[in-house]
Amino acid sequence: MSRLFDLPLNHDDLRRWRGCARRFWLSRRHPVAHTAQPDVPTPVVEAALRAAYPLADAIPPPATPAQWPRAMGQTLHCLSGNDRVPEGWAVLGACLTSEDRAQARIDVVTQGPMGFQLFKVRCATVGDESDVDAAALWTHVMARCGFRVQSVGLLLVDTDFTYPGHGCYAGLFREVDLAPVLGSRPVAQWLEGMRTCERGPEPAATPGPHCTQHGGCEFNAQCHVRSTCPPPDVTERQASLDIVGRELAAELSAAGHANVYSVPMQSLSNPRHRRAVQAVQQGGPVLAPEASAQMRALPYPRHCLRFDTIGLAVPLWPGTQPYQVLPLQWSCLVQHANGHTEQHGFLADAQGPDPRRAFAQSLLLALGDNGPVLAYNAGFERNRIRDLAALFEDLAPALQAVLDRLVDLYPMARAHYYHPVMAGSWSFRSISRAVAPELQNRLTAIERDGHPSAQAVFARLQQRGLDASSRQRLRTALQAHGQTETEVVRHLAHLLEHAAPCPSA
Ligand code: SF4
Structure with missing residues (x-):
């Protein structure tokens, strides 16, 4: 057990300990349960850092503790070089361990006139307390290793940045100085507190909001958080x-x-x-009959439409900006007068070029020239189609014509329908629970597969190194999700159309 206490403490340990002593204790005793991946920047983030620091030395991330000494040797070699470093120099992923067994893998170290400047990269527009804690720990490790630290900051995504293409990510990040919030964080006391905690008995479970922060605690099952904090009846x-x-x-x-x-x-x-x-x-549900006449007036073919979009912190396609809402999938169920239905769809290639033109062209093809386009909360689809029309002049007339055919089922449902299972919510998820309970299992399939949303599945598809069968499985899951959503729209349309006069309504 004594070897356990020799293990260095890093900022992941600190984040766990600051959030929940038990989480920290369990993670030290059961390291196999760690879900956190080593902080390896994605290729795009790496490209952005390379653009900002063209003369940077990058330290390969140590995959095992045994590789750490080599990484630390490389870091010391880079940091202990010439005092006068050229513009554009930095060390990316600097690895250091101090004599009090604190460990830091610092995203960016540059040199200023008064000492080193440390930066934590955060693919977000704001940082949080755990970033400041990490910065304090890194400062402590640098100082204990004999390096003078001039400043500490965050590199946050600049939402004004527009990606020009060709890997030119210079300007993606903006620097935010942490000096005003860093204060004098008692890192030495924290380290002592963590050592005392890991030597002590297993802390009791204290379920609370910290159990779901930072992507959720990996020890939820051990703590029976769900059973001790049941949702309201x-x-x-x-x-x-x-x-x-x-x-x-x-x-x-x-x-x-x-x-x-x-x-x-x-x-x-x-x-x-x-x-x-x-x-x-x-x-039980209440449905006013007035919606029926409006629905019956709609001709065929009817097109039940759903869009899925993504907003990437680091833009992938030229001309796009951080967090810009970009369409990635459309799904359309076409319903004919004779009851026949057919499914159409488009799903962007996560590793491919800007999908927007192919998205718009294939959508126009599927929607044809006539028939209403039904959507739930259609403002979302409307805005995406407007974006596409503004982007592609040649497709604009046809896209504008689609806008004229959009029928929003959301205000119709709100004006005529309510089901107790909605519990006051008019989200797509809530209305789907009410009108298509039999589809819930299919709608939540991607969540059961560990992805909170369609966007998360797409983000997973963008990761390099995914094997072909996993890629195909994820694409199929996304397409099935979109198709199921269009079936929900069809169910809602059917329900509203067949509303019978209800004496109690
Ligand atoms: S589930 Fe909650 S109480 Fe249990 S270790 Fe995790 S954060 Fe702590």
Whole structure:
């Protein structure tokens, strides 16, 4: 066990310890359970750093503890060289261990007139406390290794940056000085605290918000977080006063109501609120028949449309900016008058060129010249089509014509429908639970595969080194997800169209 306590402490250990002593303790005892990957910059981030520091020395990331001494030797060699370094010089991924067994892999070290300048790269527009903690630890390690530190900062994504192409990422990052927030963080005390913690008994589980921070704790299962912090009772959520909005909920609460069961219908003037309360009180959906006529008036073929998009911190395609919303997949279920349906779709190649033109052209082909285009919360699809029309002058007339055919089912549903399972939410997920419960298993398939969203699957596809079968499996999962979403749109359209007069509505 004594060897355990010899293991160096790095900023991942510090982040865990600062968030939850138990998480830190478990991660030190069960290192195989670590989910964190070594901080290896993606090729694009590496290209951006290379552009900013063209004369940089890059230290290859040590894959094992045994490789650390070599990486540290290379770092010391780079840092101990000539005092007068040329413009554009830096050490990328500097590896150091101090005599008190603190370890740092510093993203960027450059030299200023008064000492070294350290930077932590963060592919985000803002940093957080864990970044400042890491910077404090790195400063401590540098100082203990005998290097004078002049300043510490973050390299954050500059949202004004436009990628010109050809790997020119100079200007992607902006420097933010951490001096105003660094203060005098007690790194030596932290190190002592971590050593004491890891030598001590297993800390008790303290489930709380820290269990879900930074991508979630890898020890959730051991701590039974789910069972000790159960979500609010489903029925309770569905009957919450909040389903009629915070403002009215406060009034109803002040009037003595604990949930909507006791709220008299005549006290509600807004029909939407009345429908929601009535649905909960009667334990089933309420659907006003007026939507039916609007839906029946829609001709065939009908096109149920869904878009998936991505906003990359580091833009991949020329002319795009950080976090710009870019379409990556469209899915369309075409429904004909005779009941026949067909599925169409487009999914960008995650490793390929800018997909927007192919996206727009294939979409126009699938939508043809006539028939309504049904979408839920269609403002999203509308804005993406407008973006494409602004980008491709030759396709603009056809794309504009699609905008004229868009039918938004969201306001129709809000004006005529409510199901208790929605619990006051009108998100696509909520409406899908209400109108297509049988599709939930398919809709959540990518989550069960460990991806929180379609965007996360696409981001995974962009990673280098993914084997062909994994790539194909992920693409198939994304396409199936999009298709299932269009089926939800069709279910909703069908429900609204076939609304029967309901005496209680
Ligand atoms: S699940 Fe929560 S309580 Fe348990 S180790 Fe992780 S952060 Fe700590």
